[in-house]
Amino acid sequence: MDQNTVASISGLDRADLLRVLGGLPFGVAVLDSERRALFLNPALEDLTGFSSAEVAGVPCRHVLRGSFCLHDCPCPPRGEACLAGGNRSREGTLINRNRRKIPVRLTSLPVTDRSGEFLCSLDVIEDLSALKDMETRLSVSASPGQIVGRCAVMEHLLRILPAVAQSDAPVLLTGESGTGKDLLAEALHRLSPRARESFVRVNATPMPEALLDAELFGQAEGPGGAPRPGKFQLAQNGTLFLSEIADMPLAQQGRLLRLLDERAVLPAGGDRPMQLNVRVVAATGRDPEDMVRQGLLREDLFHRLNAVRLHLPPLRERGEDVPFLLAHFLKLFAAKFRKPVTGFSDEAQQQLAAYDFPGNVRELRNLVEYAVMVCPKDTVGTEHLPLPLRFPLAPAPKAPFAEASQPQPDQARKPARKKG
Amino acid sequence: MGKQILVTLYRDEVAPRFDLCSEVLLVTVDATGHEVRRQDLVLASSGADDLCDLILDREVAVVITGAVEEEHYHYLRWKRVTVIDGVAGLAGDALTRYLGGNLDPGAILFPRLSHA
Numbered sequence: 413m414d415q416n417t418v419a420s421i422s423g424l425d426r427a428d429l430l431r432v433l434g435g436l437p438f439g440v441a442v443l444d445s446e447r448r449a450l451f452l453n454p455a456l457e458d459l460t461g462f463s464s465a466e467v468a469g470v471p472c473r474h475v476l477r478g479s480f481c482l483h484d485c486p487c488p489p490r491g492e493a494c495l496a497g498g499n500r501s502r503e504g505t506l507i508n509r510n511r512r513k514i515p516v517r518l519t520s521l522p523v524t525d526r527s528g529e530f531l532c533s534l535d536v537i538e539d540l541s542a543l544k545d546m547e548t549r550l551s552v553s554a555s556p557g558q559i560v561g562r563c564a565v566m567e568h569l570l571r572i573l574p575a576v577a578q579s580d581a582p583v584l585l586t587g588e589s590g591t592g593k594d595l596l597a598e599a600l601h602r603l604s605p606r607a608r609e610s611f612v613r614v615n616a617t618p619m620p621e622a623l624l625d626a627e628l629f630g631q632a633e634g635p636g637g638a639p640r641p642g643k644f645q646l647a648q649n650g651t652l653f654l655s656e657i658a659d660m661p662l663a664q665q666g667r668l669l670r671l672l673d674e675r676a677v678l679p680a681g682g683d684r685p686m687q688l689n690v691r692v693v694a695a696t697g698r699d700p701e702d703m704v705r706q707g708l709l710r711e712d713l714f715h716r717l718n719a720v721r722l723h724l725p726p727l728r729e730r731g732e733d734v735p736f737l738l739a740h741f742l743k744l745f746a747a748k749f750r751k752p753v754t755g756f757s758d759e760a761q762q763q764l765a766a767y768d769f770p771g772n773v774r775e776l777r778n779l780v781e782y783a784v785m786v787c788p789k790d791t792v793g794t795e796h797l798p799l800p801l802r803f804p805l806a807p808a809p810k811a812p813f814a815e816a817s818q819p820q821p822d823q824a825r826k827p828a829r830k831k832g
Numbered sequence: 833m834g835k836q837i838l839v840t841l842y843r844d845e846v847a848p849r850f851d852l853c854s855e856v857l858l859v860t861v862d863a864t865g866h867e868v869r870r871q872d873l874v875l876a877s878s879g880a881d882d883l884c885d886l887i888l889d890r891e892v893a894v895v896i897t898g899a900v901e902e903e904h905y906h907y908l909r910w911k912r913v914t915v916i917d918g919v920a921g922l923a924g925d926a927l928t929r930y931l932g933g934n935l936d937p938g939a940i941l942f943p944r945l946s947h948a
Binding site: 448450466467468469470471473474475477479481482506507508509510511512513 | 842845847848849852898899900901902905917918920938940942943944945946
């Protein structure tokens with residue numbers, strides 16, 4: 413069987429047939445009964461990186477280089493098994509000439525003459541990259557991502573999150589530093605119908621008000637004369653996350669309130685408002701009611717943002733989550749660093765259980781990362797824990813905002829818990 | 833000082849895929865390029881990571897293989913292993929050509945049909 417086999421199919425002349433195959437938007441290979449390549453159409457040439465001429469006569473396993481080629485070929489050489497029927501589609505990967513692994517679906521179609529004699533095989537190869545990317549995006553968007561927790565408060569939060577994400581109402585996230593407000597905001601975005609649009613994080617760090625104004629709301633004429641979009645314009649159709657609403661000066665808070673009411677923004681120096689479709693998620697590590705009392709947060713803005721309020725509890729109030737998170741991060745970092753670490757020694761567990769993690773989940777995560785990094789064995793011992801945990805310092809004064817938001821002195825530092 | 837050459841195998845061919853190869857040919861040559869030892873190793877399982885470990889454990893200097901993913905290619909190169917990848921042909925032919933100083937990455941050693 414040689415490449416002229418192609419010409420004998422269906423009475424078409426060879427050039428016509430190759431022209432038809434050449435115009436198809438997916439890869440096609442014509443293979444002989446020994447599964448040697450006779451022809452690759454341009455789409456398959458692009459996918460594999462091989463030209464039809466250079467691989468004519470080469471076994472297809474060296475051209476397609478598919479994961480199914482060696483042990484699960486849908487149409488093995490000499491055709492008998494191929495003609496016997498069965499599923500002739502395979503999903504897998506190929507590695508192209510540029511050493512890129514590409515997810516593909518291969519469907520092998522045997523071509524026979526009128527007497528049923530095998531002539532050649534038409535192998536159709538579809539590039540599934542876009543489909544796989546979409547599946548990955550959907551699976552990521554359908555989960556709350558890196559937020560994990562088993563205590564009742566976190567379970568409730570994770571349960572209501574998808575419903576909250578479907579709304580366009582502003583959301584106020586509260587919780588101490590390190591509790592995961594940023595992750596929660598990202599999860600809200602991923603679970604929302606806006607997931608395919610931008611998620612823009614704004615850190616309103618202290619800066620001159622005019623500069624902050626331009627940064628947030630854009631400029632009608634930026635450097636060079638062209639309009640410069642602000643963070644709100646960049647978040648058009650998506651979500652804007654204000655990571656610390658308390659850092660925003662009162663003047664910008666007023667503009668934000670108008671934006672939420674009118675759904676339009678006037679860039680600095682401009683005279684025409686721009687319509688916006690942005691969901692605003694704001695966060696603060698302080699007590700928002702207390703900020704209103706102190707005059708740091710406009711009361712009208714607070715009520716507007718407080719339409720939906722989600723509170724992330726500090727780790728010391730998530731008792732049963734501590735061992736769960738320790739195990740979760742241990743597994744994560746053991747895999748990341750490729751180390752055989754599988755658990756904590758009893759002594760290490762006792763020390764960790766007695767610690768109140770003032771830096772919350774972020775501190776716990778960093779602590780486990782360090783322990784896994786320095787542990788040469790399969791069990792993390794006390795000697796692998798960071799020094800401050802092994803030799804606790806006298807309790808440091810709490811950060812001012814934490815004191816403001818946690819006025820109950822009896823809860824500021826929980827006494828060491830006893831294990832068991 | 834000799835060196836070790838590893839050829840990934842599929843039957844009597846160079847394995848079309850590095851990550852799916854379950855058998856390798858390990859050839860030791862002396863300083864003059866003469867073959868002094870030949871070993872066929874059947875691997876417990878196929879996998880690019882395990883194969884990279886084997887290559888480094890055995891202090892292999894040259895790998896002759898078919899398609900290899902970029903990540904593993906660059907890893908081996910970074911570990912100073914010479915990788916001649918994309919080779920399509922019989923393993924014996926590929927080895928002979930390498931020892932003759934005549935094997936390039938992407939070499940197709942199978943007989944080819946001429947296009948009409």
